[in-house]
Amino acid sequence: MHIDLLDPEPFGRNEFWPVFTWLRANDPVHRHPEPGTGDEGFWVLSKHRDIVRVYADSDTFSSAQGMRLGSDPAAVTAVTQRMLIVSDAPQHTRLKRALHQAFGPQQMPRLEALVTRVVAELVAEAAELDELDFIDLAKQLPNRVVCAMMGIPRADWAWIGALTTDAFDSPDESVRSNAHSEIFLYFMELLAERRARPGDDLVSQIAHDTLVDEGDGTARPLSDEEIVFNCNGVLSGANETTRYSAAGAVHMFAQQPEQWELLRSLGPAGIAPAVEEILRWTTPGVHALRTALRDTEVNGTPIAAGDRVTLWNVSANRDEDVFTDPHAFRVDRRPNRHVAFGHGRHLCLGARLARFELGALLTEMLGRLDGFELTGPALFNSSNFTWGIRSLPVRLLRSRVPAPRERAAL
Numbered sequence: 001m002h003i004d005l006l007d008p009e010p011f012g013r014n015e016f017w018p019v020f021t022w023l024r025a026n027d028p029v030h031r032h033p034e035p036g037t038g039d040e041g042f043w044v045l046s047k048h049r050d051i052v053r054v055y056a057d058s059d060t061f062s063s064a065q066g067m068r069l070g071s072d073p074a075a076v077t078a079v080t081q082r083m084l085i086v087s088d089a090p091q092h093t094r095l096k097r098a099l100h101q102a103f104g105p106q107q108m109p110r111l112e113a114l115v116t117r118v119v120a121e122l123v124a125e126a127a128e129l130d131e132l133d134f135i136d137l138a139k140q141l142p143n144r145v146v147c148a149m150m151g152i153p154r155a156d157w158a159w160i161g162a163l164t165t166d167a168f169d170s171p172d173e174s175v176r177s178n179a180h181s182e183i184f185l186y187f188m189e190l191l192a193e194r195r196a197r198p199g200d201d202l203v204s205q206i207a208h209d210t211l212v213d214e215g216d217g218t219a220r221p222l223s224d225e226e227i228v229f230n231c232n233g234v235l236s237g238a239n240e241t242t243r244y245s246a247a248g249a250v251h252m253f254a255q256q257p258e259q260w261e262l263l264r265s266l267g268p269a270g271i272a273p274a275v276e277e278i279l280r281w282t283t284p285g286v287h288a289l290r291t292a293l294r295d296t297e298v299n300g301t302p303i304a305a306g307d308r309v310t311l312w313n314v315s316a317n318r319d320e321d322v323f324t325d326p327h328a329f330r331v332d333r334r335p336n337r338h339v340a341f342g343h344g345r346h347l348c349l350g351a352r353l354a355r356f357e358l359g360a361l362l363t364e365m366l367g368r369l370d371g372f373e374l375t376g377p378a379l380f381n382s383s384n385f386t387w388g389i390r391s392l393p394v395r396l397l398r399s400r401v402p403a404p405r406e407r408a409a410l
Contacts, residue, residue, distance in 0.1 A: 012382030020315035055343035061290035151201025244388025248282035280338035
């Protein structure tokens with residue numbers, strides 16, 4: 001088995017799955033070379049149990065030295081311990097507790113109302129088109145929601161969405177770095193405006209109401225750098241997961257219309273398990289990187305202090321030891337212990353919002369559409385970090401049953 005997880009081409013062709021099937025069966029803790037770096041390479045973990053164990057052991061495996069392959073070390077140094085995804089305890093705990101105020105249960109009614117409105121608008125617009133590239137709808141849903149949450153002016157939404165894709169999806173490190181810089185500069189300007197004229201948006205709330213517990217009985221406001229770096233993290237996490245999961249779901253429903261009919265027959269109770277299966281099946285966050293802080297072992301393999309360890313979520317979510325018939329898409333799958341949002345302390349902050357977005361989208365589409373028909377091939381992006389469908393031409397099959405709002409008016 002030829003294994004090169006640094007090659008973007010198999011991801012662009014959606015042909016990387018056999019590599020992980022082989023690794024799980026034959027070499028679950030695999031040493032992967034990294035040519036041209038002067039480095040001895042990195043470890044590849046492919047089994048669910050090993051990946052969950054490393055995610056949970058943040059005292060041994062650090063996030064502060066980078067969270068993806070191919071990162072610019074200087075860029076990592078600039079944000080480490082100030083950006084949630086590249087920080088360790090106790091700073092990670094303090095940042096997450098502070099930022100959780102913006103995503104906690106008390107905020108969900110407002111966010112759910114926003115999501116419901118955006119979803120209804122988007123699906124109604126799309127249903128009038130009959131045919132479209134579904135990614136155009138899928139990328140607008142999280143982008144409209146998160147931009148509205150953050151108080152970003154409507155005129156900037158499309159530009160911000162494109163920058164976010166470049167910052168996290170581009171295989172070119174220089175493109176990613178430039179996009180991150182643009183986003184940081186944008187949020188610095190937006191933050192200055194919100195400090196002067198606060199509103200009811202997320203940036204205003206973080207800037208004026210959020211305090212970081214210093215662990216000694218005192219608290220301080222988040223610094224400008226912490227706010228800007230973590231707004232960037234929120235922007236990316238909110239956009240990419242929902243976009244790729246929504247497009248991946250429609251792709252499968254078009255290929256397997258019986259799953260759409262099954263979901264319809266299950267009623268509202270079927271939405272939550274369907275969302276979890278969509279997340280497992282698509283797994284937009286392909287891998288995460290950790291660095292061993294001390295000598296240890298994983299599944300009997302010695303890991304030295306300083307070694308980089310990669311956790312391949314896409315492989316964990318197809319692990320035969322955890323999921324029955326893992327290569328089948330089943331909207332009624334239970335249980336579903338996927339790691340699409342990671343695990344442990346670094347579980348994605350926006351997981352609740354992403355789940356609600358997907359659930360709202362399914363609910364609205366079930367009320368309006370009988371299904372989907374592919375009108376061209378699905379195209380995938382060439383990234384081993386954030387991955388999914390980048391183009392999905394479909395025909396929307398309008399429902400013969402009036403949509404909920406239309407039924408209410410009859």
